[in-house]
Amino acid sequence: MSQEDRTWEEDTREPEEDQHEERQEHRHNRLFSALQVIAVILAMLLAVYNNALISSQEEQGQETQQLLVETEPLGPLAPCHEGGIRFNLGSDSNMNGVLDTTEVTSDTVLCHGLQGLSGPQGQPGLNGDNAFVQLLASQILPLGNNSCPSGGTIITTGLDVNGNSILEEEEITNSTLLCNGAIGANGTSGTSGVDGSSGYSALVDKVPAPTYLCRDGFVIQFGVDDGTGEGIAGNAIQEEDEVRDRLNFCFEPLRSERLTDVVNGVADSMTTGCDQGIWLPNAERFVFSANDGTVGCELFVSGGEMNTTNLLHDIHPNGDGLPGQYIGLNYLEHQKGDLIFFDATNGVDGRALWAYSTLNNSTWSLGLVEWEEPISWAEGLLFTLIDGETVWTNGTELLPWHHHPMWNLTVRQQIATSISPLTHLGQAWMHADENALWFSARDADDDVEAYRVTTLGTLSAWSVNPFGNLELTHPLSDGQSLLAIGMKGTAKQLLRLNDNGTSEWLSSIAPSMGDTNMGEGMGLHRIGDNLVYDAEVSTNEARVWTTNLANGITLQLSPELLSPGVQVGVAQADGRLLFDCITPSGGTEVCVTDATPMGTKVLHELTPGPLSTNIEAIMAVGNGWLLIAEGTINGTGVGTSLWTVEGEAIRHVYNPWPGASNSSQALTYGELVVGDTQAFFIAHDGSSGHEWHRWSHGELSDDWIVIDR
Structure with a gap:
């Protein structure tokens, strides 16, 4: 090939190569543009998807904020005096499953309605089978046995299925081992102690029972010949102050009878203002005011039995002394005898404060005071003088209280x-x-x-x-x-x-209007950690309440017992309070509380049915109570009589005027007086007018063991 041909061929090839390269570059640019478009579209799709995903998540998050409802019980306080329920509503913003305080959007209070009256009593159920008697047996295990190497006791319990009063093997339901500890080694002998002083002999005497309490009985006296009080140590004679304890036995019912008959016949010896009495435990005498129709209303004394009454002191020789008319007869135990403080007039100096002492059987005037019941304090009594000054006395003189000899x-x-x-x-x-x-x-x-x-x-x-x-x-x-x-x-x-x-x-009891009138019927009493009292939430509807000092909880003990203690008040014994109350169905009844809702109830209907029981007095004696009230026995009325309450049982014990349709009119005058051995009250027996009667409470107070033979 000639040079020209090569040159032409090269010239021709170069444009073709350039054109090919341009086509290749153009294809690359179109591919790149397509990729860019695809990337943009993909980005847009991702954006749309992302936006949709976010919206879905927001909707899902909104769906998880659940609506919560919480209930909260309400106690018997305003606005729900019978209790109720509060409903709290809100959204669980923090999704912790708990409706927090900040999440509450609204609340609603639903109050309980007033409790309805009790429904009629149901029919008695069928008699059940007699329960098996529970038996307990114990057996001493000797030393060396397998169960207790050092000896011990095995205690077995079970039910007496065959009724033979013997716990047999097949009747045992539980066995308990009480093993003695291992016998320790003998310790070394200690040094001899100093010889103690000579002790005094223990003395035990048997003496006749006091006849004013028991005609047929004796008293076992336990003491120490140590010369306590006015006793003489070591003379082998148990003097009164050396006696530590006594065990009293009577072989007939303890004496209960009319005590006085100051005015012979049916005339009344006691009247309003002349009806006070008090028992002197050391002298064992009953001192009282009475009118014998001759000397007027004066102080008399009884030796504790019928026909032992004498004039104690004629304070007003020319009229009525009216001892105790305003402040009553107030007792103060003195180391040398019993003291009584009372108001009286001698007709010369006006009404003054008087005192009587059994030490020398003397009566004297102390001066003028306000006629308010005294307060016992520091071995004496506090009185208020006419000018308002508070004075203290133990019978010698009236001293300003801050001059007390202590x-x-x-x-x-x-x-x-x-x-x-x-x-x-x-x-x-x-x-x-x-x-x-x-x-x-x-x-x-x-x-x-x-x-x-x-x-x-x-x-x-x-x-x-x-x-x-x-x-x-x-x-x-x-x-x-x-x-x-x-x-x-x-x-x-x-x-x-x-x-x-x-x-x-x-407390924070909220009445619907006005005052709670707290304590106006029952006062304030304490049973364990519980304060018990009466209070009103609704006007004139006082009920029994309690406040616990340990936990601060205040609650109403019974919705049914109304006006507790209004008639005669409250007496406390054996961890319970006995009081009068009114029920919707039974009128006035005898009620009891132990500071619990279950234990706050009507104890007994002395007059069954809708009629009210006329309750005159309630007093505590030992672990029980004395009660003067009207009542019935087997459907027959017994008039106003004396009753005892022990546990859940109430018992009729003394009627001054027995017989159908008779009523002793007990406590028409005076008050129920409870001494250490007897209870005294004024009543009519149908033949002697209103006189003092007595009932010996030795069995109720667990002081006497009575064996009626």
Whole structure:
């Protein structure tokens, strides 16, 4: 090939190669553009998918915020006085499955309605099978046995299936081993102790029973010949002060009878204002006021049996002395005899405070006082003088209370200085216990507050209402502190004055209107950690309430028992309170509470049916109660009589005027007086008018073993 041909061929090839390269580059550009378009479309699709996914997740998240409903029980407080339920509604924002306080959007309260009356009593059920008697047996295991190498006891229990009173092998349901511990090695002998002083001989005497209690019986006296009190040591004679214990036996029912007949015949020896009485345990005498129709209303004394009545003292020779007309007869035990304090008039000096002592059988006047019942404190009694000053006496003279002989001159002056800014001491209320004297007083700001003086002479004060007066009722000692009912705002509530000077309200009962009228029927009582009292949520519908001092819970004990204690009050014994109450179906009845809802109930209907029982008095004796009330036995009325309450049982024990349609009208005058051996009350027996009657309560108080042979 020539040079020209090669040149032309090369020239021709170069444009073709260039054109081919351009076509290749163009294809690459179109491919790249297509990829870009696809990428953009893919990105848009991903964006759309992502947006849809986000929306789906948001919707899913919204769906997981569940709507929650929570219920909350409400106690018997406003606005639901019978209790109720609160419904809380909201969304579970934090998705923890719990409706938190911040998540609540609304709430609704549903209150329980008032509890309805009890339905009619159902028909008695069929008699069940007699239960098998439970038996218990024990057997001593000797040393070296397999079960207890050191010996012991095996206790077996079971049911007496065959009724032969023997626990047989096949009747045993449980066995318990009590093994003795291994016998230890003998210890070394100790050193001899110092010879003790010579002891006194123990003495045991058998003496006749006091005839005013038992005509056929004896008393076994246990004592030590150590010269206690006024006894003489080592003389082999058991004096009265050396007796440590007694065991009393009577072989007939203890004596119960009419005690007095001051005015012979059916005339009344006791009338209004001349109807006081008191038992003197050391002198074993009954002192009372009566009118014999000759000397007027004066002090008389009985030796404890019928036909042993004599005039004790004619205080007003020309008229009626009227002893105890306003403050009653008040007893004070003295180391040298019994003392009685009472109000009376001699016709010359006006009505004054008098005292009587069994030591020398003397009566004397102490001066003029206000006619309010005294307060027992520090081996004496507190009275209020006409000018409002509180005085103390043990029968010798009337002393300003802060001059009590237990304090020396320095302490007396210290107390006088401490109380000098105060006025009206004790005029609103006063309470005494073994640790201190509590009282109200008006301070320099003209506010009435609470104060306390201890037996060491230390004065403390409580400012409960900084801008008002503190009104307290029914004070109750709680160690060094004080429990009481006080006015909080417009309603009475429970209050505690703490030993350290602080105070705290213990209840917050909300009445529908007005006051709770707390404690106006039952007062304030304590059973264990529970305070028991009456209070109103609705006007004139007082019920039994309790507040627990340990956990602070306050609750109504019964919706059915109304007006507790309004008629005769409350008496406490054996961890329970006995009181009168009104029921919707039975009128006034005898009721009981142990500070629990189950134990707050009608104890007994003395008058069955819708008629009310007329209850005159309730007093505690030992672990039981004495009750003077009308009632029926087997459908027959017994008039106003004396009853006893032991556990859940009520028993008729003494009727001064037995017979159908008779009524003794007991306690038309006077009050039920309970001494250490007997109970006394004024009643009519149909032949002697209103006189004092007595009933020996030795069996109820577990002081006597009575074997009626």
